[in-house]
Amino acid sequence: MKVKNKIKFFSVVSGAAILPYMALLVLFLLSCRQGKVTDTAEQGDTVAMKYAENICIVHYEGYTKVTLANPWKKGQVLHTYYLVDRNPSLISPKGRGLDSLLDSPPWEGAGEVLLIPLARSAVYSGVHGSIIDELGAADRIRAVCEVEYFTNEHILSAYRAGRITNLGNSMAPNIEALIDIHPDAILLSPFENSGGYGQIETLDIPIVECADYMETSPLGRAEWMKFYGLLYGRAAEADSLFHEVETAYNDLKAMVRGSGGPRVIADLITGSTWYVPGGRSTMGRLIADAGGDYIFKERSESGSLALAPETVFAESQDADVWFMKYTKSTGDKTYEELASESPLYPQMRAFKERRVYGCNLSYVHFYNDLPYHPERHLRDMIRMFHPDLLPDHQLKYYKPLE
Numbered sequence: 001m002k003v004k005n006k007i008k009f010f011s012v013v014s015g016a017a018i019l020p021y022m023a024l025l026v027l028f029l030l031s032c033r034q035g036k037v038t039d040t041a042e043q044g045d046t047v048a049m050k051y052a053e054n055i056c057i058v059h060y061e062g063y064t065k066v067t068l069a070n071p072w073k074k075g076q077v078l079h080t081y082y083l084v085d086r087n088p089s090l091i092s093p094k095g096r097g098l099d100s101l102l103d104s105p106p107w108e109g110a111g112e113v114l115l116i117p118l119a120r121s122a123v124y125s126g127v128h129g130s131i132i133d134e135l136g137a138a139d140r141i142r143a144v145c146e147v148e149y150f151t152n153e154h155i156l157s158a159y160r161a162g163r164i165t166n167l168g169n170s171m172a173p174n175i176e177a178l179i180d181i182h183p184d185a186i187l188l189s190p191f192e193n194s195g196g197y198g199q200i201e202t203l204d205i206p207i208v209e210c211a212d213y214m215e216t217s218p219l220g221r222a223e224w225m226k227f228y229g230l231l232y233g234r235a236a237e238a239d240s241l242f243h244e245v246e247t248a249y250n251d252l253k254a255m256v257r258g259s260g261g262p263r264v265i266a267d268l269i270t271g272s273t274w275y276v277p278g279g280r281s282t283m284g285r286l287i288a289d290a291g292g293d294y295i296f297k298e299r300s301e302s303g304s305l306a307l308a309p310e311t312v313f314a315e316s317q318d319a320d321v322w323f324m325k326y327t328k329s330t331g332d333k334t335y336e337e338l339a340s341e342s343p344l345y346p347q348m349r350a351f352k353e354r355r356v357y358g359c360n361l362s363y364v365h366f367y368n369d370l371p372y373h374p375e376r377h378l379r380d381m382i383r384m385f386h387p388d389l390l391p392d393h394q395l396k397y398y399k400p401l402e
Contacts, residue, residue, distance in 0.1 A: 043060065044058035044059060044060045044065070045058065045059040045060075046058045046059075047059070047226060049223055049226070050219070050223065050246075051215075051217050051219040051220035051222075051223050052212075052215055052220040052221070052223040052224060053069070053215060053216075053220060054068060054069040054071050054078075054211055054212075054214060054215060055067070055068055055069070055211075055212075055223075055224060055227060056069075057226065057227065057230070060106070060107070061106075062084070062106060063082050063083060063084050063105075063106070063107065064082070064083040064230060065080065065081070065082055065083075065107065065111075066080070066081040066082075066083060066227060066230075067079075067080050068080070068081075068209060068211055071211055071214035072192040072193075072214075078190065078209060078211060079112070079209050080109065080110060080111035080112070081111060081112055081113075081114050081208070082105070082107055082111050082112070082113045082114070083113075083114050083116045083230060083231070084102070084113055084114070084115055084116065085115075085116060086115045086116065086117070086119075112206050113206075114184075114185055114206055114208070114231065115184060116230065116231055116232075116233060117137075117140070117231065117232050117233030117234075118137075118140055118183075118184050118185050118231050118232055119140055119184055120140065120142045120181065120182075120183045120184050121140055121141055121142065121143075121183050121184065121185050121186070121187060121231075121232075122141075122142065122143035122144070122145075122167065122178065122181065122183040122185070122186045122187065122205075123141050123143070123144055123187045124144070124145040124146075124167075124170045124173075124186070124187060124188040124189065125145070125149070125170070125187075125188070125189060125210075126144075126146075126149045126150040126151055126152070126155075126367075126368045127189075127213075127367060127368050127371055128187050128210055128228070129141065129144060129150050129152055129155050129368075130151070130152050130368045130369070130372070131225050131228055131371070131372045132228060132232060133152045133154050133155060134241065134372070135225070135228065135229055135232060135234040135237050135238055135241070136234055136237060137232035137233070137234055138152065138154040138155055138158065139158075140232055141155060141158070141164060142163070142164060142165065142181050142183055143164060143165045143166075143167050143177065143178065143181050143183060144159070144164060144165075144166060144167065145166070145167045145168065145169065145170035145173055146166075146168070146169065146170055147159050147164075147166040150368075151365045151368050152368070165177050165181060170188065172198075173200065175199050175200070175203070178200065178203060178205070179203060182203075182205065183205060184205075184206070185205065185206045185207070185208050185231070186200065186205055186206070186207050186208065187208045187210055187231075188207065188208070188209065188210060189209075189210050189211070189213060190209040190210075190211050208231070210224070212224035212371060213371065214302075215282070216280050216281065216282065216285065216302045217282070217285055218249065218282050218285055218286055218289070218374035218377075218378070219245070219246055219249055219374065221282060221371050221372075221374075222242060222245050222246075222371060222372050222373070222374055223242060224371075225238045225241060225242055225372055226238050226239065226242060241372075245372070245373060245374070245375055248375040249289075249374055249375040249378055252289075252290075252375060252378045252379060252382060253289045253290075253378070255382065255389055256289075256290060256291030256382055256385075256386060256389065257291075259291045259386060259389070261291040261292045261293040261385060261386075262292060262293065262319075262320035262321045262385050263292075263293045263295060263316075263318065263319045263320050263321070264287055264292040264293060264294050264295065264319060264320070264321050264322075264323075264385065265294075265295050265312070265315075265316035265319040265321075265322050265348075265350070266283065266287075266294075266322070266323055266324065267324050267325065268324050268326060268341070269309045269341070269342055269344075272308075272309070273306050273307065273308070273309070274306075274307050274308070274309045274311075274312040274313075275304045275305065275306055275307075276295075276296055276304065276305050276307060276312060277294075277296070277304060277305070278296070278299050278300070278301030278302055278303055278304060278305055279294065279296055279297045279298055279299040279300060279301065280299075280300055280301060280302045281301065281302050281303060281304070282370075282374075284296070284297060284299075286374060286377055286378060286381060287381065289378060290378055290381035290382045290384075290385055290386075291382065291385055291386055292321065292381065292385045295312075295315050295316045295319060296315070309342065309344060310344075313344045313347070313348070316348065317347060317348050317349065318349050319348065319349060319350050320349065320350060320353075320355060321350055321355050321357070321384055321385055322348065322350035322351070322355065322356045322357070323356070323357040323358070323359070323381075323384060323398055324356070324357070324358050324359070325358075325359045325361055325366060326358060326359070326360060326361065327360065327361045327362050328360055328362055329362050332358060332360050332399060332401070332402065333358045333360070333401055334401060334402045335351065335354070335356070335401050335402070338351070338356070338401065339351075354400070354401075355384075356400070356401045357384050357395070357398040357399065357400055357401070358398060358399060358401055359397045359398050359399075360399075364397050366397055369397075376396055376397075377397060379393055379396070380393075380395050380396055380397050380398055383395055384398060
């Protein structure tokens with residue numbers, strides 16, 4: 001059975017039928033007006049998404065519809081997927097076969113069909129590789145990009161044993177290897193104005209756009225694990241894991257509520273620019289939830305701010321706590337080394353009072369953990385900002401500078 005030939009399609013709407021279709025479209029766009037994706041269909045069973053704003057999951061008889069909002073163009077759809085179980089007995093109680101379902105699908109509208117659970121997937125990033133493994137589906141991964149950035153031992157051991165292929169650079173993957181493997185889906189992170197995905201769009205392989213990183217709340221991004229659980233037949237495991245993450249995060253957040261927070265600044269000068277998190281970024285929200293008074297909390301950006309070092313210094317020289325990420329292969333950063341990097345650094349209060357913390361990315365799995373376990377990072381931040389609240393917690397990602 002050649003499934004892909006039946007996968008991508010666009011419904012043809014006749015003039016007589018276009019009015020109700022347009023009415024549904026208008027309702028859908030209005031439902032996205034506030035940024036949160038919803039589905040107006042009454043007969044579906046909607047998966048409750050408490051924090052994620054850019055994804056909507058609705059179960060119907062025989063299939064599941066997943067709608068991804070375009071995070072760069074509010075009110076528009078990034079992608080629509082129809083998840084269909086590979087097992088014909090689970091598709092329809094009337095015994096309708098898979099071929100029949102795909103030949104005459106019960107849904108309307110543009111979209112792409114994914115047969116689930118995925119059996120042979122290509123996963124571009126270590127971030128998604130980590131959550132797939134935690135859900136118990138690492139054996140479904142057959143290819144990755146830039147394996148050097150993967151930290152999960154199950155995936156690395158499979159790569160060393162030859163069961164996983166390294167496709168190389170994610171911006172220009174090895175097309176020949178991808179054709180040989182022919183995965184049943186490619187999981188990658190979309191980017192604004194990327195211009196598409198080049199040659200891989202011609203390979204007859206569905207592309208799953210993992211836009212979770214565009215969520216602005218820590219729990220919103222983590223909630224996307226429900227989608228990945230569906231893709232790999234691990235929905236129950238994903239629901240259970242997210243419940244644990246959510247409960248731990250909210251308990252920690254409640255711990256610091258009402259506590260006076262220290263003034264906080266983040267990160268370092270790179271070249272002639274000091275990049276700091278935007279006030280509405282995931283990191284900005286984490287700082288706030290940990291009871292920190294972030295210097296740039298009023299800035300509305302959800303990504304990084306590229307500022308002149310003098311600008312950041314003027315705002316943050318009296319900050320009480322300063323934390324940063326850096327890469328250093330031999331040892332950890334010291335106050336002496338930090339002072340040698342910029343004459344501004346020793347003038348900062350956090351430097352003088354020795355309340356500077358660093359995360360050495362050369363051996364700390366910061367980026368692969370943060371998206372789906374924000375509670376772990378929140379615990380570290382509370383320990384840095386309010387040492388008396390978690391006196392027994394050993395920092396997992398950060399260390400006080402020596």
